[in-house]
Amino acid sequence: MPKIHVEYFAILREHAGCGSEEVQTGARTAAELFRELDGRYRFPRLASLKVAINDEFRDWDASLSDGDSVVFIPPVAGG
Secondary structure, eight states: OOEEEEEEEEHHHHHSSSSEEEEOOOOHHHHHHHHHHHHHHOOOOOOOOOOTTTTOOOOOOBBTTTTOOEEEEEEOOOO
16 A cells, blocks of 8 residues: 655644654545545545645645655635
């Protein structure tokens, strides 16, 4: 199974209980990986969540490979 480095920000970090982790997964896409992690951490439903793979914003159906780095980026509010 591929090993993926995953980083979490903001509310996702709070739910995961960590800022990053190495995950062994059978997920083939970013969407499958998120669903797998959501099952583990029960992330809140977010209107617009972005994903970056290897420091580039990608579509949710982008393929994952062993050693990839995935970042899930929730919407942020500022003021």
